Amino acid sequence: MSTNTSSFIDPDLMKGVEVFRNILKKARAIIALTGAGVSAESGVPTFRGSGGLWRTYQATDLATPQAFRKDPVLVWQFYHYRRELVFSKSPNPAHEALARFEKECKSSGKQFTLITQNVDGLHQRAGSENVIELHGSLYKVRCTECNVISDNHNSPVCAGLAKETTSLDELPHCGRPGCGGLLRPHIVWFGESLEPEVIEKARKALDNCDCCLVVGTSSVVYPAAMFAPELARRLVPVAEFNIQTTPETGNFQFVFQGPAGETLPKVLNLNLST
The missing domain is CATH 3.30.1600.10 (SIR2/SIRT2 'Small Domain')
Known part of the structure; x- marks a missing residue:
């Protein structure tokens, strides 16, 4: 799969950013999958x-x-x-960007679901509402x-x-x-299974989504690690936001490398209604 990789070290916004923004504007049901890397930027x-x-x-x-x-x-x-x-600790710009984006989705008639592996509640403190806490x-x-x-x-x-x-x-x-x-x-401790009702909610959101953001996750903790690759195999556009590559990076259409607190606010700084 061809991957558009954008680095925000270069001041020029690369073509992949605008391509992905256009996909977001056309999408009707968007998912963000978040992991420990998001919270790490808050010092957790x-x-x-x-x-x-x-x-x-x-x-x-x-x-x-x-x-x-x-x-x-x-x-x-x-x-x-x-x-x-x-x-x-306090929510960082990545948490805040996702919360603002959820509000933008609501005002534009889009569905937005945040599925997180984190247990710290920082997404909710930033203002995110439709949050599924896997763990x-x-x-x-x-x-x-x-x-x-x-x-x-x-x-x-x-x-x-x-x-x-x-x-x-x-x-x-x-x-x-x-x-x-x-x-x-x-x-959910090591050796325990995720709650069936939580998995069901996540699966329903995954089945309905037509665009996915993967933010700050190493893509090695299951079952969450298989969510985005499954979407990519269904040809759902997936964008990875991480400070480094992961085992699944090559499977995703877009890769925005760098701290999520820097990349997310820039990529998601758009008006979905235009």
Whole structure:
């Protein structure tokens, strides 16, 4: 597949930008798939690779149901740290560009769906509304007994987690009458499957879309990694926005390389009604 690659290091806007803008103007249902690279530009760590340590623990080792069963206090302390860290961060120009673009789509009668692998809520804080969170949210909790999911934007999530050391009894528990079960972060951990209803919503959006933006994702975490390549095989125009190439870059029609906070605002700076 021929790929239009545009770099914003060069001050001249390359032809691929205008070609893609024309596609956006004609599209009726647009999807943006976002990953950790978007949040990284706000200073949110990805917790992957050599930098993925929290205290002396490999962060990915704590994000498992086995770790929670073994030491729920430790896992909750890790997620308390993550929540408080994100509370201190702000949406960046990439988040803001997508939120503005969604409003532009609405005013132009287009459908826009943002499917994210991120759990930090920065898209919503920027103003995005139609967001599908594939991997859950740091600001939702789920009861391990009754499975009820609820929002929790408290800082801290419970008083016990504000202390340096805490106990199981001081962790957040379900407030439903007759339950009182231990709450867990509503996050899809390693070894767990995505929620069927979330996958169904994402699939419906993917089936209906006629243009796709892939932003800040490494295209290696499944099932999200297969979404854009599937669209490309259906000849749906796909544009990748990333600081580096990914295993799927060659399958996409457009590639805008550089920080998403720089490339997205420039590419999406258009009036869809003209």
